Amino acid sequence: MIVVMETTATQEQIDHMTERVRKLGLKANVIVGTERTVIAAIGEKREDTKDSLASGPGVSSVMPIIAPYKMASREVRPEPTQVQVREFRAGNGICGVMAGPCSVESEEQLMSAARAVKAAGATALRGGAFKPRTSPYSFQGMKEEGLKLLAAAREETGLAVVTEIMSTDDVELVAKYADVLQIGARNMQNYRLLEAVGNVDRAVLLKRGASATMDEFLLAAEYILNEGNENVMLCERGIRTFEDHTRFTLPLASVPYLHRKTHLPVIIDPSHGTGHTYMVPDMAVAAVAAGADGLIIEVHPDPENALSDGYQSLEFNQFQATMDRCRVVAEALGRSMG
Amino acid sequence: MIVVMETTATQEQIDHMTERVRKLGLKANVIVGTERTVIAAIGEKREDTKDSLASGPGVSSVMPIIAPYKMASREVRPEPTQVQVREFRAGNGICGVMAGPCSVESEEQLMSAARAVKAAGATALRGGAFKPRTSPYSFQGMKEEGLKLLAAAREETGLAVVTEIMSTDDVELVAKYADVLQIGARNMQNYRLLEAVGNVDRAVLLKRGASATMDEFLLAAEYILNEGNENVMLCERGIRTFEDHTRFTLPLASVPYLHRKTHLPVIIDPSHGTGHTYMVPDMAVAAVAAGADGLIIEVHPDPENALSDGYQSLEFNQFQATMDRCRVVAEALGRSMG
Amino acid sequence: MIVVMETTATQEQIDHMTERVRKLGLKANVIVGTERTVIAAIGEKREDTKDSLASGPGVSSVMPIIAPYKMASREVRPEPTQVQVREFRAGNGICGVMAGPCSVESEEQLMSAARAVKAAGATALRGGAFKPRTSPYSFQGMKEEGLKLLAAAREETGLAVVTEIMSTDDVELVAKYADVLQIGARNMQNYRLLEAVGNVDRAVLLKRGASATMDEFLLAAEYILNEGNENVMLCERGIRTFEDHTRFTLPLASVPYLHRKTHLPVIIDPSHGTGHTYMVPDMAVAAVAAGADGLIIEVHPDPENALSDGYQSLEFNQFQATMDRCRVVAEALGRSMG
Amino acid sequence: MIVVMETTATQEQIDHMTERVRKLGLKANVIVGTERTVIAAIGEKREDTKDSLASGPGVSSVMPIIAPYKMASREVRPEPTQVQVREFRAGNGICGVMAGPCSVESEEQLMSAARAVKAAGATALRGGAFKPRTSPYSFQGMKEEGLKLLAAAREETGLAVVTEIMSTDDVELVAKYADVLQIGARNMQNYRLLEAVGNVDRAVLLKRGASATMDEFLLAAEYILNEGNENVMLCERGIRTFEDHTRFTLPLASVPYLHRKTHLPVIIDPSHGTGHTYMVPDMAVAAVAAGADGLIIEVHPDPENALSDGYQSLEFNQFQATMDRCRVVAEALGRSMG
Structure with missing residues (x-):
């Protein structure tokens, strides 16, 4: 950690901060510059150290290393x-695809979707049974009924089941039916929930919060890993920016960044990441080209009549065509769709 | 709702969408413009209608009214x-002040803070017992021990107690000790938690999520109101933007906006909203001038040794001076500090 | 245009606004809803109409169609x-590549870069002679000397020359040497400059401002087209967001969006769009997969000693490898690199 | 400057970077930490140094001090x-007010506005003669005719005249009539224009670009100061964020920040900063409370019929009332309106 002193800091303040660094169990290396002094604090990582030092007398800023x-x-x-x-x-050269409807709405809807995405090459079925909705007046999901339909679809197709979990109250129930527990963007910093899924023997799909920095995203994953669950996938699903022609702004540079910083697989969600059906295929293919380890795509038998997210869902034939394009790109680059 | 058709939409598509609007129980008013057709859908508000229509054939966009x-x-x-x-x-010409440490750390720390903020004119004591921390390795709060200290401080000073609640699991426990339940920015869309505090006989301080739109913020309040709890305060605590010289960007225009749109009181948090002790006084006074119904300010007996947020906490004398400035401004404008 | 009245608007206000719409030469269609009235204003597009109506009495908002x-x-x-x-x-299935150093620094530097990018498959050479620099103390470019070097490099390699123009004062001079005039992101709304390049017989590469909306971007292009110059290319080079692990956030969804809204070719700049050498190849390939009509990439013989932007420049072999990957992806998708 | 090496950096890379720092004329202080090495580069400020070092082998990042x-x-x-x-x-305890219409539209409009703002206590008259407009089809201003009207209004009222300058071509002309040259947000990084106004004997009002960081803003001011013009005022007029209920987000924390970093006066523009007439008074008063050295406010005799920005302009009586509130707040805080 580098403690940068104000240009006006007194020697007394510098000595005070040097002493504080030492009291935190760190080695203090004082560097006197031409305009100001900085103190390099050397030692094991201390989470709360930065905040603590930043409020010291004569301190301009503290920069973590x-x-x-x-x-x-x-x-x-x-x-x-x-x-x-x-x-x-997902990961290590394989790009796995999770696809299916935003919400589980009926047996017929889910089964037809499951068969279609399987036929097109997806290996996991997504579908929401508990739906976090911005408005209390919107459809909130089929709950356990939906989970049972997902399990039945898995039974028939062999697809792994991915579904969102919204509350610690539901962990046991959802884990009974699902293979992959999805933590939604709005819950990325719901720490109790992160700890709870960290203690279950299920893979976790952790979505990035709409305004989370990468450090916050990786620290959320750390909450899960820290409880002993190593099967964590990171999902970039778009961030909130000033852009209003897309629902969110989808930063594909998250793929090379995360590949450099973490060993965890990186999944891209072009459906939420754009919010428009017509953009999903191009962004799915671009994600594969950028090196994504997986995709999660909303597919619905009849988007116009979907109970949620129809405007960003693909029809079956659109999904099939998208998968075909993803496959040729993956193969051209020496990777494969999983 | 206004359904805007593409310029290339066919008459068949226009007829189809007109029919869909009618099936949703709305009256359809078709307006043929010089370049394109729009359909005005008239009737009671329907939450899920917009999404549903937006995916229709030939539809360019749907604009809610x-x-x-x-x-x-x-x-x-x-x-x-x-x-x-x-x-x-808080509200209707009275600006109430909640102040105290970020985290409850010890009896001595809390008691001295409670006495100091009371003496300076605050009427509520803030203090975190359950702390949502970005890192799993940071101090997580004193939990029930902290709640007991808060209750003891109330006993002595008469200050109302405000503390954060992080999980539905803790509602009963926290409600036993606290007067005001705070929902943190990271939980603004934790809908289960919103419903839970909507069913408790305690006032709620709902913080705006760092990237929440105003509609999302007010819909989160709606979740609480909808359960029957009418004592909801809205807290603007800053949004995430590209600015990096402040911890968050604090948009005080939220005050006039919310006053126009909602009857709920608007509280400003200049501590989180800036992230720097030296900015807090100016922004507190500016908030009062903008018409805020309340302030929540971090105050600590010894910010340099605080376990969290020391860099944005005021010392006692700084808080006293800030309160004095707020008071003269409130009075000059015909309002009063509560 | 839809004029949405307040729920509290009086009949007098509604009549007043209806009359105003008619005075603007538009047909007014008054729609009485269950909660409020809206007025649909039908007719030719009028630029200043929206602002004018938005300030009328009883008006809640005005939505352009x-x-x-x-x-x-x-x-x-x-x-x-x-x-x-x-x-x-660039355009219509061909993805053209402009590559070269950020700044022209010397004959040797430029010539070696020109030869290398040509060998790797680029068809245009980029290089800055007039450099807009955030600080007045930074290297400001070789000016006409640099332009001459660019022309010499074209002479030898046949590459088209792309270079930035910063001021109306320089239009004649730069147009004498360059084939493509680049308008930088900081000048996207320098309207005098847009008009000036609209009157020159040179293609224009218009970069998106770091916080420009798509409408603003396309209106900037409109300034050029409106003067009679039809050879305009739109360049997405990243937007400013809260993300701090990249220099800018590069939204590739701009490609499908712009392809839907405009006939102009869309170029992607993965160098500025990421700000990190190691991200450039993945994002270049992703841009091709997303359907980009062109790429502009910084390439330098010795990035470590570049006078500007070394941290985001590719070395020759990195550029060659990137081009190879772009080519296989373009071909797999039935397009070609130009 | 602190050069942070990768954890995987080799000794050779560390030595190489140490040598590079020395070649730049800086003293290199190598600090070996528990996980990685950092090199503190000590010496005079070098503008281009950071970028240069950032691309070195084994370098993780470079942090300027x-x-x-x-x-x-x-x-x-x-x-x-x-x-x-x-x-x-403006500055040093005095808050000066510039007010007037967005655009100069006619003698009658301008004169009535000039008299009204003077009567209410403004000491400068704003009014645009050259208007930068997003669309080429919008009203572009009265040009020299407008400048003459401004000069005539000054003649009668004694108000200082503030008007925007869009191009180096117009510097001489505008300086002939105006007292304060305004650089608009879109031209904040039009460096030629900054240099040009730096060479004129007129005060400059420099508006912050909608996505400019504070360093970029102050470096733009530096371009002007560096040419010898010391009469520079910094104007915060709002930044572009995800918020869509205001035209821009107005961060009043810019006032304490800039007061800490620079000696230049800080002006707030609540008109552009909110984009809604009804928000302007509250934000003007809040700006005064936050310590602003000046305000610039749009005032129009008939906002509904303004040729630009009517939706954010105050009527005369609204402006008068706003000034009255600003005055009581300024006086309560021991400052005065200028």
Whole structure:
């Protein structure tokens, strides 16, 4: 950590801060510059150290040197993690595809979607049974009924089941039916929920919060890893910016960034990441080209009549065509769709 | 709702969408413009209608006309709501002040803070017992021990107690000790938690999510109001933007905006909203001038040794001076500090 | 245009606004809803109409229906424009590549870069002679000397020359040497400069401002088209967001969006769009997969000693490898690199 | 400057970078930490140094310690600068008010506005003669005719005249009529224009670009100061964020921040900063409370019929009432309106 003193800091303040660094168990290296003094604090990472030092007398700012996360870090574990659930695989050259409707609405809707995405090459079925909705007056999901339909679809197709979990109250119930527990963007910093899924024997799909920095995203993953669950996938689903022609702004540079910083697989969600059906195919293919380890795509038999997110869902034939384009790109680049 | 068709939409598509609007129970008014056709859908508000129509054939976009929230709306309840808890009041010309440490750390720390903020004119004591921390390795709060200390401080000073609640699991426990339940920015869309505090006889301080739109913010309040709890205060605590010289960007225009749209009191948090001790006084005074119904300010006996947020906490004398400035401004404008 | 009245608007206000719409030469269609009245204003597009109506009495908001640009619009010209300059082509299935150093620094530097990018498959050479620099103390470019070097490099390699123009004062001079005039992001709304390049017989590469909306971007292009210059290319180079792990956030969804709205070719700049050498190859390939009509990439013989932007420049072998990957992806998708 | 090496950096890379730092004329202080090595580069500020070092082998990042601007810095000039033009004063406890219409539209419009704002206590008259408009089809201003009307209004009222300058071509012309040259947000990084106004004997009102960081803003001021013009005022007029209920997000924390970093006066523009007439008074008063050195406010005799920005303009009586509120707040805080 580098403690940057104000240009006007007194020697007394510099001495005070040097002493404080030492009391935190760190080695203090005082560097007198031409305009100001900085103190390099050397030692093991201390989470609360930065905030503490930043309020000291004569301190201008404190700059951390070391990433605040550990277990998620590539430095700790250089080899990429591949998450495997049934036939679904993500990571280390394999790009796995989760697809299906935003919400589970009926047996017929789900089964037809499951068959269609399986036929097109997806290896996991997505579908919401508990739906976090911005408005209390919107459809809130079929709940356990929906989970049962998902399990039935898995029974028939062999697809792994991915579904969102909204509350610690539901962990046991959802884990009974699902293979992959999805933490939604709005819950990325719901720490109790992160701890709860960290203690279950299920893979986790952690979505990035709409305004989360990468450090916050990786620290959220760290909450899960820290409880002992190593099957964590990171999902970039778009961030909130000033752009209003898309629902969110989808930054594909998250793929190379995360590949450099973490061993965890990186999944891209072009459906939420754009909010428009017509953009989904191009962004799915671009994600594969950028090196994504997986995709999660909304597919619906009849988007116009979907109870949620119809405007960003693909029809079956659109999904099939998208998968075909993804496959040729993956193969051209020496990777494969899983 | 206005359904805007593409310029290339066919008559068949226009007829199809007109029919769909009618099937949703709305009256359809087709307007043929010089370049394109729009369909005005008239009738009661329907939450899921917009999404559904947006995916129709030949549809360019759907523009809602009516605010998606009801109970929070000023149109439904034109008179401002004043929240009153013990001697704390916020709303309708009174600006109430909640102050105290970020985290409850010890009896001595809390008691001295409680006495100091009381002496300076605050009517509520803030203090975190359950702390949501970005890192799993940071101090997570004193939990029930902290709640007991808060209750003891109330006993002595008469200050109302405000503390954060992080999980549905803790509602009963926290409600036992606290007067005001705070929902943190990271939980603004934790809908289960919103419903839970909507069913408790405690006032709620709902913080705006760092990237929440105003509609999302008011819909989160709507979740609480919809369960029957009318004592909701809205807290602007800053949004995430590209600015990096402040921790968040604090948009005080939220005050006039919310005053126009909702009857609920608007509280400003200049501590999180800036992230720098030296900015807090100016922004607190500016908030009062902008018409805020309350302030929540971090105050610590020894910021340099605080376990969290020391860099944005005021010392006692700084808080006293800030309160003095707020008071003269409030009085100059014909309002009063509560 | 839809004029949405307040729920509290009086009949007098509604009549007043209806009359105002008619005075603007538009047909007014008054729609009485269950909660409020809206007035649909029908007729030719009027630029200043929206602002004018928005300040009327009892008006809640005004929603435009029609895109504010005309000549850039796909509705006016459905066929994609292909820009061709010497052997460089962009648009309609061809992805042209402009590459070279950020700044022209010396004959040796530029010549070696020109030869290397040509060998790797680029058809245009980029290089800055007039450099807009954030600080007045930074290197400001070689000016005319640099332009001469660019022309010499074209002479030898046949590459088209792309260079930035910063001021109306320089139009004649730069046009004498360059094939493509680049308008930088900071000048996207320098309207005098847009008009000036609109009157020169040179293609224009218009970069998106770091916080420009798509309407603003297309209106900037409209300024150029409106002067009679049809050879305009739109360049997405990243937007400013809260993300701090990249220099800018590069939204590739701009490609499908712009392809839907305009006939102009869309170029992607993965160098500025990421700000990190290691991200450039993945994002270049992703841009091709997303359907970009061109790429502009910083390439330098010795990035470590570059006078500007070394941290985001590719070395020759990195550029060659990137081009190889772009080519296989373009071909797999039935397009070609130009 | 702190050069942070990768954890995987080799000794050879560390030695290489140490040598590079020395070649730049800086002293290199190598600090070996528990996880990685950092090199503190000590010496005079070098503008291009950071970029250069950032691309070195084994370098993770480079963190600057010193502000990149000099003449604008409070460290160089600790006393606040007060800009005085005729009776207008801004800075050092005086909050000066510039008010008037967005565009000069006619003699009658301008004269009535000039008289009204003078009567209410403004000391400068704003009015646009050259208008930068997003669309080429919008009203572009009365040009020299407008400048003459401004000069005539000054003649009668004694108000200082503030008007925007869009191009280096117009510097001489505008300087002939105006007292204060305004650089608009879209031209904040039009460096040629900054240099041009730096060479004229007129005060400059520099508006912050909608996505400019504070360093970029102060470096833009530095371009002007560096040419010898010391009468520079910084104007915060709102930034572009995800918020869509205001035209821009107005961050009043810019006032304490800039007061800490620079000696230049800070002006707030609540008109553009909100984009809604009804928000302007509250934000004007809040700006005064936050310590602003000046305000610039749009006032129009008939906002509904304004040729531009009517939706954010105040009527005369609204402006008068706003000034009255500003005055009581300024006086309550021991400052005065100029």
